[in-house]
Amino acid sequence: MAADRKSAPLRIGLAGIGTVGAGVIEVLRENADIISKHCPRPILVTAVSARDRGRDRGIDLSGIAWVDDAAALAARDDVDVVVEVIGGSEGKAKEVVEKAIAAGKHVVTANKALLAHHGTALALAAEEAEVALAYEAAVAGGIPVIKAMREGLAANRITRVYGILNGTCNYILTQMRETGREFADVLEEAQKLGYAEADPSFDVDGIDAAHKLSILTSVAFGCAVDFAGVRISGIRNVSAMDIAYAEELGFRIKLLGLARQTPGGIEQRVHACMVPAASTIAKVDGVYNAVVTSGNFVGENIAIGRGAGRGPTASAVVADLMDIARDRILPAFSAPAATLARAVQAPVGQRVGSYYLRLMVVDKPGVIAEIAGVMRDENVSLESMIQRGRSPDEPVPLVFTTHETTEAAIARVAARLDEIKSVLEPAHLLPIETLE
Template sequence: MTRPLAIGIAGLGTVGAGVMTVLRDNADLISARAGRAIAVTAVSARDRTRDRGVSVAGLRWYDDPVALAADPGVDVIVECIGGSEGPARALVEAALAAGRPVVTANKALMATHGAALAALAEQRGVPLAFEAAVAGGIPAIKAIREGLAANRLSRVTGILNGTCNYILTSMREKGREFAEALAEAQRLGYAEADPAMDVDGTDAAHKLAILAALAFGRPVAFGDVHVEGIRGVSALDIRLADDLGYRIKLLGIARCGENGISTRVHPCMVPAAHPIAHVDGVFNAVVAEGDFVGRVVLEGRGAGAGPTGSAVVADLIDIARGRHTPVWGAAEAALQPVATVPMSAHSGPYYLRLMVVDRPGVIADVTGVLRDHGISLESMIQRGRSPAEAVAVVLVTHECGEAAMSAALERIAALDAVLEPPAVIRIESL
């Protein structure tokens, strides 16, 4: 009889406990698909007394996760600690250096140190798998790296953060402002007590950096991602977007063109008819575009114990079967350091909302600034008419350059009739 694959799990929070639950509840199915049983034999976590909803009786326990990597009775290390530095990084480096396969759900680690870790894994000839690092239970990594391997991909777009998608959905469906929708997400457990990593776009940027490296065959480059969050999106903007035929989503967009690769995370107005516009709540979506396959849309739950645990166990089954794919889809020497296209080179249409004093000449002043910067208008809407209070003026531009728009916004914000900073959202045709 084939010996079970012995697993050591570091981190017994939501993901680590989810992995143990999946392995326990679907043990027979997993054994059949892996060709052998997969058994957790050792764990590492900070608190031995905490009830995690799964039994750890009979398992070897390590207070120091790095010591887990040296356990001779462990075949594969599963890292569920999180964070780009500290114990998570030390554990993964130690395990790979010792020649042990690693499965991680850590997007921050892979986005920040993925190039060095992949080189170490390649040098030692062991797998480093990370399906759970992007989009939870959606098999986005395998789809791009393996399922679409015959294609030259031109663009990958995604709703990559369920917290932000839930907040924007709640704002649209219930008319809530950002702060109220965020508080609701925190009460329901969809947002952390400190939500900055999610709502400021960093989490989505980590995932986009990973997807871009896989899609375009270049070393992972998190520092090249332009990042904006959703704090500046208002309920008014969401209502106006509906009126204009759009939905507002926080998107990660990676594109490969003649001048290089652009990677950006920011709120976007998406045509209401596009499939990604209807991905709501805590769901994620990844859209890949290839030269032979066309557009592929993947949708599902992007976080949580079950979806993320499912993705981790899928990687464990691959390792049990001896399926070993290079971390970034090709050997390190085959990755190309493609030039990065800066955000200042972006070009597209824009939604611009101004709160202005309703008096003659205001619109002429604003359109004069836009004219000076070579920006033409597709449409204009004024909401309300009241000389005594601010009114909303919405301008939708034709395609123009990011640099020109930034310069124009600086001048518009300085006009005395403009009462608050302009709200600007890029329009994506997708």
């Protein structure tokens, strides 16, 4: 009987037939010959579920059972694996995954929000049920970063993982740099092109990247998934002026997700920051993602590719299905779920590094001296200053970069500068990540 099971088809119940779900069916069909060379078992979609049964998805669903309630896929005798590509951290997606695990079905998901909020509990349930919880598609789309960290880098102590984790933000920042346009204008274009949602908040406010970062942190450091521990800011306040000054100073602005081990604990943050223009990460443009890991023996590894979209995400889902077909079942977050304790988070304000600071000021004598006095009082040392032109009637920019200081100190500087009458706008502040 065991031999029969190992050669019998791996039967898939697909919850969600949107862009990714349809892509999964397409990959399984178009690349069936390639997949069969690597798998001892055929992989077949036997049942599907979606909200709109009549919608034309551009794929032939004949011969596949339709299930009105996606959660009912878990109870079907002709389903071995439930693939969840519905999305969302609660509601139907969570119900589908929980019921599948409880019914002893393997789960493959592309749902980063679900894993960011419930990943540790789901991993524990999956291990108790002796089923897989696989999610390569949830982070960085078609880039096999989870597999690389969990398997290829398993012998290393990871000290840092960071990257460009949201293609929408990367596209917007790239277009702003290349065209000189402002954020709102480029965002509108991205929405028309389908790179940004009608409500872009999850992307541009950093939440999507934070979901992915919290998962990467768990895999990298063997700790519980802690989305609440991620400090999050987005790109809404990045201006074309800041991007131009970054170029002049030898930097580019990127939205990075970054997790690193510090003396005070694990630091997790998503923020717009300046990175050296000569660095590899600075040259990753458009809708591409990149993930960099640093291990104590392997050194630095970087993976670059498409982080979203039908093909790349579906490819990652099918790769997880192929692992299950080979009976390769690993702990979801590299370490057994029962050992995933909540990590100590680095205290707020203790980041040490350089900063970019731009002020819009009244152009009159004494302004620079007043600003310098605030920085002196907070023990913040300047590395460079840019001041050009004079305009008594209009605000003019003053741009500074600092030597290394603490986040708490630069925050105090910004707060005090906002109280100076000659400073006409809140301080524009960006951390500089040297990536060394």
